[in-house]
Amino acid sequence: MIPATTVIGIDVSRDWLDGCCASSGRHFRLSNTAAGHAQLLVLLRALPQPVRIGFEATGGQEWVLWTTLVAAGVEAVQLPPAQIKAFALSRGTRAKTDRIDAELIARFMLFRPEAGRRLPEENLRILRALTKRRAQVVDMRKRLSAQISARRKQNIPADLEGMDADLAATLDTQIRDLERRIESVIAQEEASAVRARLLLSIPGIGPVSAAMLIAELPELGRMTSGEAAAMTGLAPIPHDSGTLRGKRAIAGGRRALRRVLFQAALAAACHNPVLKPIAQGLKARGKPHKLVIVAIACRLVTIANAILKTGTPWQAQPRP
Structure with missing residues (x-):
């Protein structure tokens, strides 16, 4: 069957855009620059409409292209x-090249047409950049x-x-x-401000975890509890x-958000009137500390989903 939508997979690297059209099998390579993006738009206008493009998350290399494409409709x-x-x-594909990756992306989009993350709104993109930068600092x-603690055991100059x-x-400053800027960005948009107030009402969730939930999981409040977890x-x-x-384990998901939820779970296990008894019960049954924190973090995100x-x-x- 020939799909009604022209599907294109693009492998994005620092310097190049390697693309493949799923229906025709045509490959192309353009520079990952403003000029290359303009050439891509010209190429897309010559294809049967509508066009749907997919690319992997590459640590930020794809964001300028993504914004350009969405702005062009x-x-x-x-x-x-x-x-x-x-x-x-x-x-059974073992070989890996930019050309092969582009074709795989295109074929994956035919196989899973519902997959993919759409470009967040500008306010959300700014918030995500700020929360990511804060985590780095x-x-x-x-x-x-850790280095200061290690050096204190040595005889180093004053x-x-x-x-x-x-x-x-300097890092503290x-x-x-960054935290003040995050609060300002959230307050600028009414929807984000409302979501922040609802999240902050949950014992255990503070300003940092609330901002991360808003930035990294905008779907929260529109999914089931299982999907949120x-x-x-x-x-x-x-x-x-x-x-x-077999032994149960956690994996996948949005890693940066999960790390923040672990910190929130530590607070919730001590101060949340609903989750504290659950944590105490798990500890009394001899469950490992990490399992307790994971269980509390899982319940915390499902509570946040329900409240939103x-x-x-x-x-x-x-109270349940």
Whole structure:
């Protein structure tokens, strides 16, 4: 069957855009520059309409192209690399080149037409950039703290200690500045501000985790509880076969968000009136600390999903 939509897969790298049209099998290579993006738009106008384009998440290399395509009215989606890799293995494709990757993306889109992430709104893109930058600076501060602790056991000059203190103060200032900017971006849009107020009403969720949920999981409140847990990689995955009951494990999902939810779960396990007894019960049964935190984080995101779905703050929720 010939699809009604012209499907194109693009493998995006720092310098090149390698594309493949699923229906014709035609390949092309353009530079990943403004001129290359303009050439791509000219090429797309000559194809049967409508056109749907997909590309893998590549750590930000695809964002300028994505924004350009959407601004020109072209449907473009971002695809998870893990799903493309699994699709390649299912086809027995072991070779990997930019040309092969582009064809795999195009064929995957035919196989899974519903897959893909659409371009977030500009306010959400700014918020995501700020939350990601904050996470990077926090990681830098953690590494610096570990280095300072290690150096204190050594006989180092006083001026080096002063440099460490200055650098730590600079990082602290940047983190505070980023947090103020995150709060400002959320407050600028009414929908985001409402979502933030609802999330902050949940004991255990603070400004950082609320901002991350808004930025990294905009679908929250429009999905089932199982989907919310799966999207964050907190849903236990069974490994059963016949009479064998394998060990459950978590995997996948949006990693940066999951790390923040672990921190929120630590607070919820101590202060949330509903989740605290659950955590205590799991500990009393001898469950490992990590399993307890995962369980609380999973329940926390399902609660957040339900509260955003109903639009009712935590205080007004009946205790289960």
